[in-house]
Amino acid sequence: MKRVLSLALVALFSLGAMAQQVDLRKKINVSGSAETEVTPDIIYISISLKEYLKDGNSKKKVEITTLENQLFNAVQKSGLDRDNLTINNLSSYIGAPEKRKNPDYLASKQYRLKVTDLNKWNAIIGAVDAKGVAYTNIDSYDYSKIENLKKELKIKAILAAKEKATYLVQAIGDKLGSAIDIQEINNEVFPQAMYRSNMMMKAESADALGGAQEIDFKKIKLNYVVNVVFEIKGS
Secondary structure, rough: OOOHHHHHHHHHHHHHHHHHOOOOOOEEEEEEEEEEEEEEOOOEEEEEEEEEHHHHOHHHHHHHHHHHHHHHHHHHHHHOOOOOEEEEEEEEHHHHHHHOOOOOOOOEEEEEEEEEHHHHHHHHHHHHHHHHHEEEEEEEEOOOHHHHHHHHHHHHHHHHHHHHHHHHHHHOOOOEEEEEEEEEEEEEEEEOOOOOOOOOOOOOHHHHHHOOOOOOOOEEEEEEEEEEEEEEOOO
């Protein structure tokens, strides 16, 4: 009998605890949003240099060292820090044994350049022998103040949610209480760059392009939606 009574008391206590956990507060669930568009101001460009034979004559080869010196000098002349230019691939070194065996072997090197001004990029690539540029391509791009911008948008989104909840609750004669739950939704969009001319520049068409290309970017779109649950307080 005592055991049955103990089990009954435990069950009663459990039900009471469960009842206490039920949130009986009146709530309102709203969302707020904020968005903006910015133009990328940091661009990462890959550049592939490759040796070539003048008039198909192996004795008139333009060496990779000549091409990369042109690139290095152009970067320095543009005012960019040397750290902005890094090596992506060392195929010229990997192919060194083949180069010694075959005088017609054409070595290549790939670089990655960080620029914040496309006018400087055009000046840099224009200073390199166009026939020695196998191709150029945009790897990626970014916005220098993007973290501050994200913070501002999230704040605007949550304030928009609060404003919406306030007038909705006031419409029924109640007051808005504290936030109970906040959830953010990230809708960042980084579109691909749009080009006025093709950046995948082949050696045979490099002269026609003049080594420089105009680039148009779609803007980076940042959109944040914040879902907030507020408590409703009676008037």
